[in-house]
Amino acid sequence: MDKVIFKIKRGTPEEWQYVEYEVPVEKGTTILDGLYYIRDNIDHTLSFRASCRMEVCGSCAMMVNNFPRTTCSTQIENVKPDGTKNGIKVIKLEPLSGYPWIRDLVVDFDDFFKKHESVKPYIIRKETPEGQLLQSPEQLAKFKQLTLCIKCGACVAACPISNSDPLYLGPAALAAAYRFNADSRDEGKNKRLAVVSDPEGCWRCHFSAECSEACPKDVDPASAIQKLKVQAAVFEFKRIFTGRKDGEK
Ligand code: SF4
Ligand code: SF4
Incomplete structure (x- = not known):
């Protein structure tokens, strides 16, 4: 293969069309390399x-x-064609699904990051610790894979619930909540569970796992969300029996 056709969705929500470009391909050329080629040439x-x-x-x-794919790590030779034109492989490129579309291949991530922020993705301590907070390799192993998330948003684009319900917190934010809840240094689990127990939180997930399939970093948000559901169920029981909204004893 020495060239490929990119069929790109171009324009804005008001007016758009697919535009085709021929892109030269060598071994290892990525989709992103092809986009830079179009823009430069x-x-x-x-x-x-x-x-x-x-x-x-x-x-x-x-x-x-x-x-949904991160285009810097997607080599053209590994992508199955969307079709062919005059014997040349065609690859269709569109903006991430499930996000407000701005223009061409650019979407608005404001809501994605607002949801991320809402789950308090940082270590919470009741008091400022004196000195280092030590952690064993076994404690780190409980959440290490989740720290690889690069906030690319591919999981949200793949999730059928996120695509149909804009209020759903979504796999990236929920996986981030579990990442900090699983951290032995953290003391803010109940604060996060109060957020993710919302009807638009972890209970909306039906574990179809498209999010994990799309994740380029093998974070596996789908299984993190199922573990979060277990924590949320315990939290809800405590809320009922203690009468406290924060679930503390
Ligand atoms: S497992 Fe849950 S978050 Fe992941 S794609 Fe399915 S519904 Fe969405
Ligand atoms: S969980 Fe994976 S797909 Fe989702 S934002 Fe993080 S790295 Fe991207």
Whole structure:
């Protein structure tokens, strides 16, 4: 394969169309390389988000043939075509699904980060600790995989609930809640559980696991959410029997 056609959804929600571009391909060329080629050589008005080019910043996720992927880590030769045109493989690129669309391949992440912030994704302590908070390798292992999340938003784009219910907290925020609840240094579990126990929180998830399939970092938000449900159920029982809204004894 020495070239490919990118069929890109271009425009704004008011007026848009698919535009096709021929992109040269070598071994290892990524979708993101192809987008930079178009912007540098064919059409400098093409809008997309990207930064690190090494699956760290989480900026470049978009729909590639209807599936959310980080384009910096998706090599063109590994993508099944959406079709062919004159014998050339066609790849369809669209903005991430489930987010407000701004223009071309750019979506609005404001709501994604608001939801993330709402679950208090940081260590909470009742008092400021004196000195270091030590942690054993076994304690770290309980949440280490979840720390790999790069906030790319692919899981939300893959989730059928997030796509149909804009109020749902979504897999990224819920996985972040579990990541801190599982951290032995944290004392804010109940504060997070009060947020995720909301009807638009973890109970909306039906464990179809599309989110985990889409995650480029193998974070596995789907199983984190199921563990969060167990914590939330215990929290709700405590709320009922103690009468305290924060679930404390
Ligand atoms: S497991 Fe839950 S969060 Fe993940 S895609 Fe399915 S419904 Fe969405
Ligand atoms: S859980 Fe995975 S797919 Fe979701 S934002 Fe984090 S890295 Fe991206």
